[in-house]
Amino acid sequence: MQRINLLVGGPEVLWPAQLKTAPTAIPGGWLGIDRGSLRLLKMGIVPQIAIGDFDSLHHTELHQLEKKVPDIRYSIPEKDDTDTELGLKTALFDLQADQVAIYGATGGRLDHFLVNLFMVLEPRFKPYCERVMLLDRQNSIRFYRPGAHVIQKEPDKRYLAFVPLTAVTGLTLPDEKYRLEQADSVDPISWASNEFIGTTGHFSFTSGVVAVIQSSDLNGQKADAPV
Amino acid sequence: MQRINLLVGGPEVLWPAQLKTAPTAIPGGWLGIDRGSLRLLKMGIVPQIAIGDFDSLHHTELHQLEKKVPDIRYSIPEKDDTDTELGLKTALFDLQADQVAIYGATGGRLDHFLVNLFMVLEPRFKPYCERVMLLDRQNSIRFYRPGAHVIQKEPDKRYLAFVPLTAVTGLTLPDEKYRLEQADSVDPISWASNEFIGTTGHFSFTSGVVAVIQSSDLNGQKADAPV
Structure with a gap:
C-alpha cells in the first residue's frame, strides 16, 4: 500500500487532531501544496515534493523550502490546473499512490472547497476516485x-x-x-x-x-x- | 421585495460580519432554525417563526423560546425534510419570500453543508433557486x-x-x-x-x-x- 498525503493551505483549525498532535505518526509520504509545504517543514516533515506558485511566501520562506525539499515543482499562476489538482495528478500518476489523503482541503473559501470536492469527477481522476479521501477535524x-x-x-x-x-x-x-x-x-x-x-x-x-x-x-x- | 432571513445552527465564527455587529440592520423578517432561534433572541431579534425539533435545547431554553416566539413549528426527528429544508419551504411557499438569505449554513459537518448547498436542486425548490442565497464570513x-x-x-x-x-x-x-x-x-x-x-x-x-x-x-x- 503506497499512501501519499497532501497538505493543502486550508485553515489549520480544521485539521484532524492527529495532524496537529502526532503528524509524524501518519503513514505515507507527503506532498506540500503551496504554503502547505512550509507548514510541513514546521512540523518536522520534509515533503518529498512541493508544488505551487509560492507567490504568497516571503522570499526567506521560499529559500528555506528550496534548501530542504528535494523536488520543487513551480506551477504557473492563471493555469488550468489548481495546485491541488497538480498534487493529486502527481500522487496518482507519478507516484502511483494507492491511497491519497488530502488535508487542509476544507474551510475558508467555498469555491476552493468545491474544487477539491468535485475534482475526482474529472475524467482523468474519476477511474481512481476510490483512492482519494479528504480529511478534516x-x-x-x-x-x-x-x-x-x-x-x-x-x-x-x-x-x-x-x-x-x-x-x-x-x-x-x-x-x-x-x-x-x-x-x-x-x-x-x-x-x-x-x-x-x-x-x-x-x-x-x-x-x-x-x-x-x-x-x-x-x-x-x-x-x-x-x- | 419580501426578504426572509434564516438562521441555521452552523458555527458563529463563520457568520458574516454584519450578523455579528449589526444584526438588526439586516432587512427582512427572520426564521430561526432549531438552535438558531435562540441565537436570534440573544441578539435581540424575535424570529417570526421558529422551526426545529429543539432536542438539543435545555428545557429552560425551550421555555424562553415558547414565551417569546409567536409561531413555533415542531419538526419530527428522523423525518424526510431537514429543519433547513422546512425553513426554506416556509419562507418560499408560506411567506412568499422574493429573497431568502440563509446564515449559519456553512462549516462544521460537511454533510450538512452539502444538504444546504444541494437543496435548491430539489424539484420543489429548483424553480425558485434564484431567490436563495447562502452567506458566511x-x-x-x-x-x-x-x-x-x-x-x-x-x-x-x-x-x-x-x-x-x-x-x-x-x-x-x-x-x-x-x-x-x-x-x-x-x-x-x-x-x-x-x-x-x-x-x-x-x-x-x-x-x-x-x-x-x-x-x-x-x-x-x-x-x-x-x-
Missing part, C-alpha cells in the same frame, strides 16, 4: 464508483452520509440506520445524518459517483448541528 | 437558472466562481477576467478564482443550475488559499 470524505461496497465506521465519527455527486442509479443501503432500496437521483443530493448499525455497513449502486461522509459534532454534542 | 453563494444574467461585485469580495451543480450547457462568461465561450460540463465542477473586471459581470447558459460564489481571503491576503 469533523469529516472524512471518500468517493465510490458503481458496485457493492463495505465501509468501516471510524471510531471518532457518529454520522454517515451518502452524497451522490452525479446522477446515480440503484443506490441501496441494506444495513444502515435509515435504509434505501434502489434509489435513483438525477441531481446531486446529500442524504445526511444516517448512522452505522455496528461497525461496518454495506451499500451498492449501479451508475454514478457517490461520496460517503463520516462526520461528528464538534464536542460530541448535537448542539451546533446546522440542520 | 468569506462567501456568498447564489443560484441561477438558464438565461442571461447580470451580477454585481460585492465590495468585500475579490474572487468570483462559476460552479455548475448539474450538467450545464453553453456557459459563456463574456466580460470576466477569465472568459468562457459556450462551455458544456456533464458533472459538477467549480471554476474558481475568476474575478470581476469592474463592478458588474455578465454570464449566460442554456441548461442546468449554476452556483455563483463570491469569496474573499480571510485577511484580504492570499496566504491561506487552499488551492
Whole structure:
C-alpha cells in the first residue's frame, strides 16, 4: 500500500487532531501544496515534493523550502490546473499512490472547497476516485464508483452520509440506520445524518459517483448541528 | 421585495460580519432554525417563526423560546425534510419570500453543508433557486437558472466562481477576467478564482443550475488559499 498525503493551505483549525498532535505518526509520504509545504517543514516533515506558485511566501520562506525539499515543482499562476489538482495528478500518476489523503482541503473559501470536492469527477481522476479521501477535524470524505461496497465506521465519527455527486442509479443501503432500496437521483443530493448499525455497513449502486461522509459534532454534542 | 432571513445552527465564527455587529440592520423578517432561534433572541431579534425539533435545547431554553416566539413549528426527528429544508419551504411557499438569505449554513459537518448547498436542486425548490442565497464570513453563494444574467461585485469580495451543480450547457462568461465561450460540463465542477473586471459581470447558459460564489481571503491576503 503506497499512501501519499497532501497538505493543502486550508485553515489549520480544521485539521484532524492527529495532524496537529502526532503528524509524524501518519503513514505515507507527503506532498506540500503551496504554503502547505512550509507548514510541513514546521512540523518536522520534509515533503518529498512541493508544488505551487509560492507567490504568497516571503522570499526567506521560499529559500528555506528550496534548501530542504528535494523536488520543487513551480506551477504557473492563471493555469488550468489548481495546485491541488497538480498534487493529486502527481500522487496518482507519478507516484502511483494507492491511497491519497488530502488535508487542509476544507474551510475558508467555498469555491476552493468545491474544487477539491468535485475534482475526482474529472475524467482523468474519476477511474481512481476510490483512492482519494479528504480529511478534516469533523469529516472524512471518500468517493465510490458503481458496485457493492463495505465501509468501516471510524471510531471518532457518529454520522454517515451518502452524497451522490452525479446522477446515480440503484443506490441501496441494506444495513444502515435509515435504509434505501434502489434509489435513483438525477441531481446531486446529500442524504445526511444516517448512522452505522455496528461497525461496518454495506451499500451498492449501479451508475454514478457517490461520496460517503463520516462526520461528528464538534464536542460530541448535537448542539451546533446546522440542520 | 419580501426578504426572509434564516438562521441555521452552523458555527458563529463563520457568520458574516454584519450578523455579528449589526444584526438588526439586516432587512427582512427572520426564521430561526432549531438552535438558531435562540441565537436570534440573544441578539435581540424575535424570529417570526421558529422551526426545529429543539432536542438539543435545555428545557429552560425551550421555555424562553415558547414565551417569546409567536409561531413555533415542531419538526419530527428522523423525518424526510431537514429543519433547513422546512425553513426554506416556509419562507418560499408560506411567506412568499422574493429573497431568502440563509446564515449559519456553512462549516462544521460537511454533510450538512452539502444538504444546504444541494437543496435548491430539489424539484420543489429548483424553480425558485434564484431567490436563495447562502452567506458566511468569506462567501456568498447564489443560484441561477438558464438565461442571461447580470451580477454585481460585492465590495468585500475579490474572487468570483462559476460552479455548475448539474450538467450545464453553453456557459459563456463574456466580460470576466477569465472568459468562457459556450462551455458544456456533464458533472459538477467549480471554476474558481475568476474575478470581476469592474463592478458588474455578465454570464449566460442554456441548461442546468449554476452556483455563483463570491469569496474573499480571510485577511484580504492570499496566504491561506487552499488551492
